[in-house]
Amino acid sequence: MGALPAGLPPLPPHLGTLRSTPDQRGAQEPLLGLDWSVADGDGGAGEQAAWGVGDGSARGVVGRLRRAARAVRSLVVEMWEFARKDPRKPVFAAKVAVALALITLLVFLREPSDIASHSVWAILTVVVVFEFSIGATLSKGFNRGLGTLIAGGLALLVAELAAQMGKYDMLVLIISTFVVAFCATLTKLHPKMKPYEYGFRVFLLTFCYVTVSGYNTGEFTATAISRFVLIALGAAVSLGINICIHPIWAGEDLHLLVARNFSGVAKSLEGCVDGYLACMEYERVPSKILTYEASDDDPVYSGYRAAVEASAQEETLLGFAIWEPPHGPYKMVKYPWKNYTKVGGALRHCSFSVMALHGCILSEIQAPPESRKVFCAELHRVGQEGAEVLRELGQRVKTMTKLSSPNILSEVHLAAEELQKKIDEKSYLLVNTERTHDGASAPDKDESPENAAADSVHTSTSFASNLYLSRYDSSNPFLGRYDSGSTAGGLYKAQSSWPARQSFHPSLPFEIEESRIYESASALSLATFASLLIEFVARLQNLVDAFEELSDKANFKDPVEEPSTISRETPGVLARIHNFFLVQVTRMVKKPPRN
Numbered sequence: 001m002g003a004l005p006a007g008l009p010p011l012p013p014h015l016g017t018l019r020s021t022p023d024q025r026g027a028q029e030p031l032l033g034l035d036w037s038v039a040d041g042d043g044g045a046g047e048q049a050a051w052g053v054g055d056g057s058a059r060g061v062v063g064r065l066r067r068a069a070r071a072v073r074s075l076v077v078e079m080w081e082f083a084r085k086d087p088r089k090p091v092f093a094a095k096v097a098v099a100l101a102l103i104t105l106l107v108f109l110r111e112p113s114d115i116a117s118h119s120v121w122a123i124l125t126v127v128v129v130f131e132f133s134i135g136a137t138l139s140k141g142f143n144r145g146l147g148t149l150i151a152g153g154l155a156l157l158v159a160e161l162a163a164q165m166g167k168y169d170m171l172v173l174i175i176s177t178f179v180v181a182f183c184a185t186l187t188k189l190h191p192k193m194k195p196y197e198y199g200f201r202v203f204l205l206t207f208c209y210v211t212v213s214g215y216n217t218g219e220f221t222a223t224a225i226s227r228f229v230l231i232a233l234g235a236a237v238s239l240g241i242n243i244c245i246h247p248i249w250a251g252e253d254l255h256l257l258v259a260r261n262f263s264g265v266a267k268s269l270e271g272c273v274d275g276y277l278a279c280m281e282y283e284r285v286p287s288k289i290l291t292y293e294a295s296d297d298d299p300v301y302s303g304y305r306a307a308v309e310a311s312a313q314e315e316t317l318l319g320f321a322i323w324e325p326p327h328g329p330y331k332m333v334k335y336p337w338k339n340y341t342k343v344g345g346a347l348r349h350c351s352f353s354v355m356a357l358h359g360c361i362l363s364e365i366q367a368p369p370e371s372r373k374v375f376c377a378e379l380h381r382v383g384q385e386g387a388e389v390l391r392e393l394g395q396r397v398k399t400m401t402k403l404s405s406p407n408i409l410s411e412v413h414l415a416a417e418e419l420q421k422k423i424d425e426k427s428y429l430l431v432n433t434e435r436t437h438d439g440a441s442a443p444d445k446d447e448s449p450e451n452a453a454a455d456s457v458h459t460s461t462s463f464a465s466n467l468y469l470s471r472y473d474s475s476n477p478f479l480g481r482y483d484s485g486s487t488a489g490g491l492y493k494a495q496s497s498w499p500a501r502q503s504f505h506p507s508l509p510f511e512i513e514e515s516r517i518y519e520s521a522s523a524l525s526l527a528t529f530a531s532l533l534i535e536f537v538a539r540l541q542n543l544v545d546a547f548e549e550l551s552d553k554a555n556f557k558d559p560v561e562e563p564s565t566i567s568r569e570t571p572g573v574l575a576r577i578h579n580f581f582l583v584q585v586t587r588m589v590k591k592p593p594r595n
Helices: 022-028 045-050 055-085 088-108 113-117 120-129 134-164 166-188 191-217 220-244 250-277 299-321 337-362 369-374 376-399 410-425 449-455 460-465 512-553 573-590
Strands: 280-282 492-494
Touching: 055 088, 088 120, 088 220, 120 134, 120 220, 134 166, 134 191, 134 220, 134 250, 134 299, 166 191, 191 220, 250 299, 250 337, 250 376, 250 512, 299 337, 337 512, 369 376, 369 512, 376 410, 376 512, 410 512
Parallel strands: none
Antiparallel strands: 280 492
């Protein structure tokens, strides 16, 4: 190595220089790393650890075992929370296990031989037919049994026909299979046959199985009968256990689902009205709202979305509920389950208006707070009364009680009329009235100066003063509010007076005509919100009519009259004793003296 420059301290002997030779670097930096360096010794514990057969390997195995234990523990905790959230699910799993354990006893039977050899069909029936609710189990059991019975009978007829054809029996079986499969599949695709789709699948499977097995063994009748008996046995075991052990009814789930959606829509309605009047907006709209995905972060969004998305679930539960026998409070032979879906559909029709109200909050165009304050009391009352109607109807559906008064919509209709009158009086606030501002009616003389200032229209001058108070990201003024990912917090903030955005041409100042367009749009947004709220009130009548039809057909209970105060009608024991002595004393005083 060359000499170091003057003035620099000498390098430590273990570092060397940057120009060390490969041999020197290899001697100082082992190729296999420190863990693989073999210490000088006699092959003891240190040498074993260096080669990975001692404590080092043990630490690696222990670490992997700990990670596996943590994963198993987290899985157990998750499953425990899942089961505790809905105790019916572990009960259902236990019922399926009991049914399969009973059916597997057929495998160990030796007589009759036909039943024992085909016992797998009973096991398959339990696995396929045993559903969460009793209605679903009855529906699948009926489809499976009917499909098996028809397919077995048809297979016997085809087998008899093939036997009469002699050497052409195979051709007859192939042509029959083609014709039956074509007709069954085409019929299954018809919309009216949708509830029996599973039955058609079982029909095709049974027909082909009996035909092929019977042709190979020559026992068409025995194969068809044994299969039908085992399927009937599996369905009977499934139905018996499902009914006798903690029964789960699809009709009850449908009833509770419809009742639960009322409160969700009511919360969304109140949230939309209160949020709009409080001039709150989303700082960044979550991507789940933009793509209409499920989200529990926003109660306003999740409330009406649950009612809108319940359509498919209601139809599924309706298809199972009509199979269930009378039970519990549903003691009618032909219970009007269809009317529950009608009530749910009427509620969805109302929730669409709530969705539109929420869209006004999400909109880029927002009305100024001064204009909202003018209609604040009327808007708030309509929202509050509408939510009360929804909660009242939801409670009546849940308790299966008729309405106590036929005028349940009187208050909300009165509130909507007051809002409509206020809109007629202050209509000049809902349009850009700069051209007709001079002819507009002035505020009332008895109106306070604060309200008069609130009722005044924003002119283009005041509008231009707020041009650069932007609510949006400076990089993208039109898409800055929309979030590409989920946001945990900070979704809301107070709105500034509209318009407070940048021009379409950031380098140029706002033009007066463009300012007028934005001001008109902001005024119309308030009119849109008020109109949607009135439309929601109008749709409530259809919801009430659907509920009354359900209450009449389902024989809901009559409402119980609220008792009066106890102190007026049913006095206590001490009060009655006091009244008794008071009456006796009064009689003694009024009694005339004896002569």
